[in-house]
Amino acid sequence: MPKIKYIEQNGNSKTIEVDNGLTVMEGAIQNNVPGIDADCGGSMACATCHVYVEDSWLNKLPKAEDAEQDMIDMAYKPNKNSRLSCQIVVSDEIDGLTVTTPEKQT
Amino acid sequence: MIKTDVVIIGAGPVGLFSVHQLGIKGLKSEVIDNLDKAGGQCIELYPDKPIYDIPAVPECSGKSLTDNLLEQIKPFKPKIHLNERVQEIKEDKGLWILKTSNNKTFATPNIIIAGGVGSFEPRKLPLKELTKFEGKSVFYSVTDKTLFKNKKISIFGGGDSALDWALEFSKYSKVTLIHRRNEFRGAPHTLKELEKLKADGKITIKTPFQIDSINEGKEIKFIKIKNDDEKTEKIETDIILGFFGLIMQLGPIAEWGLNMNKKTIQVNTENFQTNKQGIYAVGDICSYPGKLKLILSGFHEAALASVECFKRARPNEKYRFQFTTSSKEIHDRLGVKK
Numbered sequence: 001m002p003k004i005k006y007i008e009q010n011g012n013s014k015t016i017e018v019d020n021g022l023t024v025m026e027g028a029i030q031n032n033v034p035g036i037d038a039d040c041g042g043s044m045a046c047a048t049c050h051v052y053v054e055d056s057w058l059n060k061l062p063k064a065e066d067a068e069q070d071m072i073d074m075a076y077k078p079n080k081n082s083r084l085s086c087q088i089v090v091s092d093e094i095d096g097l098t099v100t101t102p103e104k105q106t
Numbered sequence: 107m108i109k110t111d112v113v114i115i116g117a118g119p120v121g122l123f124s125v126h127q128l129g130i131k132g133l134k135s136e137v138i139d140n141l142d143k144a145g146g147q148c149i150e151l152y153p154d155k156p157i158y159d160i161p162a163v164p165e166c167s168g169k170s171l172t173d174n175l176l177e178q179i180k181p182f183k184p185k186i187h188l189n190e191r192v193q194e195i196k197e198d199k200g201l202w203i204l205k206t207s208n209n210k211t212f213a214t215p216n217i218i219i220a221g222g223v224g225s226f227e228p229r230k231l232p233l234k235e236l237t238k239f240e241g242k243s244v245f246y247s248v249t250d251k252t253l254f255k256n257k258k259i260s261i262f263g264g265g266d267s268a269l270d271w272a273l274e275f276s277k278y279s280k281v282t283l284i285h286r287r288n289e290f291r292g293a294p295h296t297l298k299e300l301e302k303l304k305a306d307g308k309i310t311i312k313t314p315f316q317i318d319s320i321n322e323g324k325e326i327k328f329i330k331i332k333n334d335d336e337k338t339e340k341i342e343t344d345i346i347l348g349f350f351g352l353i354m355q356l357g358p359i360a361e362w363g364l365n366m367n368k369k370t371i372q373v374n375t376e377n378f379q380t381n382k383q384g385i386y387a388v389g390d391i392c393s394y395p396g397k398l399k400l401i402l403s404g405f406h407e408a409a410l411a412s413v414e415c416f417k418r419a420r421p422n423e424k425y426r427f428q429f430t431t432s433s434k435e436i437h438d439r440l441g442v443k444k
Contacts, residue, residue, distance in 0.1 A: 039223045039354050039369075041390075041399045045151040046223075046354070070291050073264050074351040077232045077316075078286055080334045106229065106353045 002095035006033045006051075009103045018090045024099060025049040025085035035101030042086040044068060048106060049085040050075040051099040061088060061097075076102055110136045111419040112216040112412075113204055115192050115359075118146020120389030120404030121220035122175040122184075127412035129182035130428075130436045133419055135218075137184060138206060140191040140225035145172035147222055147390075148401075150352060161402055171401075181440045191225050193358050195385075202384060216415040219380075219387045220408070223369060224356035231262060231317055231348045243326045244346045254279055258342050260329055262317060263349030264290045269300060271347060276303055282310040282341050284317070284331055312339065317346075359391075367393045377414035378407045384418050386411040 001017040004027050018027035028036040028049075040046035044067060053061065058081055064072070065087075072082045085099065112128050114121045117139035128135045143149055148157075148168030156165050166174070176184075190206040195217065197203070204212040228246035230236070236244045248254070248271060257279045261272050264285040269292040272283045283300075290297060303309040318332040320343075329346065332338040356369050365372040365381045370393035373379060378386045388411050389404035397403070416425050430436050 037369075040147070040151065043152070045147070048353070066289075066291075069287065069289070070265065073286060073291075074229055074353075076229075106355070 002090050002092055002097075004090065004094075005096070005098040006035070007098065007100040008035055009101065020091050022090050023086050024051065024088040024090060024097065027090060028085060028101075033101075035105070036085060037105045038086060044071055044084060044087060047071045047075040047084060050078065050102055050105060051083055051085045052079060052081040052102065053083050053088075054098040054100070055081065057094070057097050061094065076104055076106060107203075107211045107213050108136060109213050110134050111214065112136075112218055112415050113138065113192075113202070113212050113214045114218045114220055115139075116146060116220035116222060116389070116391075117141070117144040117186050117188070118220060118222050118389065119148055119171060119175055119401050120408055121146065121218070122172070122179055123405050124218050124220055124388065124408040124412065125179040125182055125184045126175075127409045128415060129179065130430060130439055131412055131416045131425075132435075132439060133412070133416060135182075135184070136212060136214075137186040138190050138192055138204075138212075139186065139188055140207075140227075142189050144176060144186055144188070145169070147354075148172050150226055157401070159400065159402065191357060195362055215384050215418045217385045218408070218411055218415070219359065219371065219385065219391055220389045220404070221356075221359060221387075221391045223354040223390055224359065225354065226352040227355050227357075229348075229350035229353045231346070231350075233317055233320065235320055236346065239326055239346075243344060244348075246348050246350075248347070254345060257344045258282075259345045259347060260284060260341055260343040261347045261349070263347075265349060265351070266292050266296070267349040268347075269296045271349070272309060273299055273303065276309045280310075281308075282312060282343070284312045284315050284341075286314050286316050288313045312341070315339070320346075370397075373407075376410070378411040379414055386414065 005015045007013040037048035111133040112135040114137045153169040315331040318330040371387035388407035
């Protein structure tokens, strides 16, 4: 099962095995990873599952669609590594993906 | 004080359908919502996006779902109190007394919380120092345009609201539009107009930039913005406007002594009652084993909660289950003419 590493702003991290097909957001919610709210449940309508993807992974993920970028505009302190974790689908190709959660989501 | 059988908090799809389920049982209800229109997330977050999982409705939009629900509850002449948030509740002689942000009070044996993920509030700029200027020189919405005349205005955001106000204020103020990326999202004619104003030097556009800091002191004089490479620029500014859409905040509900599970309220799935007698939670805000955040689940939850509401509102009557197809009583309540 692919492993996803979630790092908090304070440096704490959790590495979790997430089933293929789930999203990085679902992996976090199901395993009580702090820092991801996912208020809208994954319908790309709230930007509260915002994460920063580690540089080395940024170009290995499918590019964010326009609608995702529009939502990231609303997120708390976005940067060029910003993605919505509900739009990153876990697969063997992204085994080892590392994301950092923002200071807060709202 | 308004007396009613049930107060429903939240005018989203599940709150609206609650009016129906209560109405066919002969119960009166009042709905309170913080937004300026009914529909909740459906109308605020995805009015035009399609929904495919409403039973017997192959496809509809957030807007059409809301319109149809409003049509369906019309016979009950629903009273929907908009732009109001329930601030506090307390118990008094077996009734719940609610007080809203507009100082309206309600007395009722039943409260159905259909609050989604909370009430919608504008998202703010991520700079703490700005809080003390809110309403004076920092704004997240525009109510009085005259405040924005002959000023140096820095507008943050890349969507329709940011663009529309940038165009409007550029007529009589010096506007800088700041956005975190180069692409703006707006109606084609708005984007065209923006290009023109930029070319004519009527609007300054700064991308990809975000706010970094403001000057110290009692008044805003300038702001600093920075890009992803930490390059900063200083912009003289009297007024800061931020348009980052709305965020849902649970707000006062968290302080009512209800058993919570993160941002959701734990309920008994027989009647969707919370740990407080006469307070129910339905829709996205409730949690129980196996909960799905689907509109259709919310409809079911509202139906069951309405039965318990009947028992508390009419303690001397016996509840009788009736079908809408065959009950003369329900037809009368719906105003069906035969």
